[in-house]
Amino acid sequence: MTSRPPARRRRTAEEARHEILAAAQRRLAEGGPEAVRLQDIARDLGIAHPTILHHFATREGLLVALARSAIGALNDDILHAITAPQPGTTAAVLDRIFETLGESGHARLLAWTAMSERTPRSDGAPPSLRMLTDALHRRLTADAEAERRPAPARDEVVFSVRLVAAAMLGDALMGDVLNRLSGHADGGAHQRRFRRWLGDLLETRFAPSAPAKRRRRRR
Amino acid sequence: MTSRPPARRRRTAEEARHEILAAAQRRLAEGGPEAVRLQDIARDLGIAHPTILHHFATREGLLVALARSAIGALNDDILHAITAPQPGTTAAVLDRIFETLGESGHARLLAWTAMSERTPRSDGAPPSLRMLTDALHRRLTADAEAERRPAPARDEVVFSVRLVAAAMLGDALMGDVLNRLSGHADGGAHQRRFRRWLGDLLETRFAPSAPAKRRRRRR
DNA sequence: CGAACTACCTACAGCCGTGTCAGTAGCCAA
């Protein structure tokens, strides 16, 4: 009647690292930085915590890997949001970005990354916001030429991207705090209206010719 | 030769709480959330850590008090930045807000507050962003009337405030991450240019009559 | 001056989280 130990599942090292990072990210996203504990993560995955140490050597190692993967994942998601089949209105894109940032905890992860200064110095990750800016610039220039308007200055695009990035990050992170501070009980609705407004602001800035009332940026 | 214990300073309870909170805030601002340790704070102040527990009962208690005071302090500073003797250009105000948020670690503190959901529910703190919005709305309306322009809609002001708040928070928190992502090595300069640009954007939005080139909002 | 109050202290207890060690068990190749 000697109860034998439970069956042991063996992953490839890469699989294991991946699963562990995902679990860690979940913990971080919902519980805040202090909730990233080896034992908890291990329990979530049904493994023993030394296994994590086996793959990441040390807790710090896990955290660094986490920070590194966070930026990559964020990039992917943002690109997804932007190059979606139906680009739709600017506001819709903002909504998607916001969701990516908020729901999946990327904003928190990124904020935590910034707070604990664990950001990879100048690592191999491509300067993605720049790529994004380039793409946007090209598209806006093409649009403008098609309508015989002057093309937007590059700085204009750079700063707009930065504005949107900062604002969406800020809003995803502390939207409810802002809501409370400005006395809005209904969080979501107000935030959504805010994004619509921001979308309009950007569009009128870049396509001043638009007939104002209902924006229509078809591609 | 019995070395007698070091002289003991006795504060009022309020003083003590204040000093402790300040030290805790410092720790939090520069070391991230995990750096808020009773023993460290105590060492910083030259007191014994049970003293902290004497005043805040428990570590959680300290953290809650910290979160509560954070919002208050932020409000004060922002109000300071806005009602400064020389209001100056919008960009200058943005600079001041940004400094307040960044240097003094308020952004981090606020972010942490949001992340660990320790935000006081609907506490007595006045809905300060709302007050701020009101003041701004009044002023813009007055300006507009003086120049016989239509006054801005209230929503317009509300959303602008939110935009600035979110953007400055986001930028203060992760400005360098954003810099890196967009491939800008020189952090500060670019960020400053960004704030100037944002200032212009807001001013042209609210005072479209302005002669474009160099804005002049005298009061 | 004496008593009460309480801010503050030293010493200690208990817990919890990381990291180590020596062994176990899947998987693949010879």
Added chain:
DNA sequence: TTGGCTACTGACACGGCTGTAGGTAGTTCG
């Protein structure tokens, strides 16, 4: 089948941090 590699495990050591207990010393008020 066998041997080797390594993902994985249980048990434990260690340190650090929070929280407790009981005593000490400033302050204030009668």
